Amino acid sequence: MFLQKLISRLRTAQHVAVLTGAGISAESGVPTFRGTDGLWKKFRPEELTNFDAFIKNPDLVWEWYKYRKQIISNIKPNPGHYALAEMEKHHEHFAIITQNVDNLHRRAGSKNVYELHGNIERNYCIDCRKEFSDVEILSSEKAPRCKCSGLIRPGVVWFGEMLPEDQWNASVAAAEQAEVFFSLGTSAVVYPAASLPMVAKHAGAYIVEINLERTDLSSTADEVLLGKSGEILPRLVETYYK
Ligand code: BV8
Numbered sequence: 001m002f003l004q005k006l007i008s009r010l011r012t013a014q015h016v017a018v019l020t021g022a023g024i025s026a027e028s029g030v031p032t033f034r035g036t037d038g039l040w041k042k043f044r045p046e047e048l049t050n051f052d053a054f055i056k057n058p059d060l061v062w063e064w065y066k067y068r069k070q071i072i073s074n075i076k077p078n079p080g081h082y083a084l085a086e087m088e089k090h091h092e093h094f095a096i097i098t099q100n101v102d103n104l105h106r107r108a109g110s111k112n113v114y115e116l117h118g119n120i121e122r123n124y125c126i127d128c129r130k131e132f133s134d135v136e137i138l139s140s141e142k143a144p145r146c147k148c149s150g151l152i153r154p155g156v157v158w159f160g161e162m163l164p165e166d167q168w169n170a171s172v173a174a175a176e177q178a179e180v181f182f183s184l185g186t187s188a189v190v191y192p193a194a195s196l197p198m199v200a201k202h203a204g205a206y207i208v209e210i211n212l213e214r215t216d217l218s219s220t221a222d223e224v225l226l227g228k229s230g231e232i233l234p235r236l237v238e239t240y241y242k
């Protein structure tokens, strides 16, 4: 199942970094973006995940995020998330760099998590930036508004928006220092997150991809493990960490 090189690298690695995408949460019941069950089946991404779309049609974008918030409030981490939380205990420096906004890594017990695309449980007013919890706004049918009359948006990163600088810088540093870099459950098409495996590769890391199918990254990965992350990761932990 796992090449000898991965085993020996993991045994000695002080620095491990893991880039995760929607695929790692799929087995928790969170639809992915581009897969057959894709969230974007019904809508096209550009209609929903950019600021102009939100200003043009706040109620449509609010409806989509309300739908996703409800899914995410009813799900829990899966064995893949728990396996990563276990792996973190066995390496001096272990960084999870996630494109996901569902908070499942932290809920599974992972400590060192960088959220490149924000967190769907956070919301703020686009005018005065006042923060709001889901409890305060989820009952709103139409796009919720702040007392200052500004629209309230989800605390995620939309297309064309900068990633949180501290999260991005820490993620680049983790990729540059990684001896083993995992790319898990991501189609590797959204930048700059998708550039991190190459940053790690150029710095000498052993690149491992875990996905149901091959992606643009597969040809440069040192090892491609095809299958469900919720099955492969626990097997990795069982075999080499217990
Ligand atoms: C930026 C919002 C600087 C949050 C999201 C042209 C070329 C290159 C780049 C660009 C370009 N034009 C514009 C850009 C930049 C753009 C970009 O990359 N566009 C792409 C699509 C071409 N990026 C940006 O705009 C970023 N910002 O660049 O800032 C800047 C600033 C100003 C002006 C210019 C530049 C911002 C990107 C953030 C976008 N936000 N979502 C939300 O609502 O969630 S993107 C969205 O896609 C999600 O955040 C998600 O995280 C991300 C990536 O998707 P994946 O996680 O990979 O999910 P996907 O469904 O695609 O794939 C799932 C995978 O899992 C599949 O491979 C599947 O096989 C696998 N899988 C499924 N089940 C399992 C599994 N694997 C294992 N086990 C399973 N069980």
Ligand code: ZN
Pocket (backbone or CB within 6 Å): 125, 126, 127, 128, 129, 130, 146, 147, 148, 149, 150
């Ligand atoms: Zn306000």
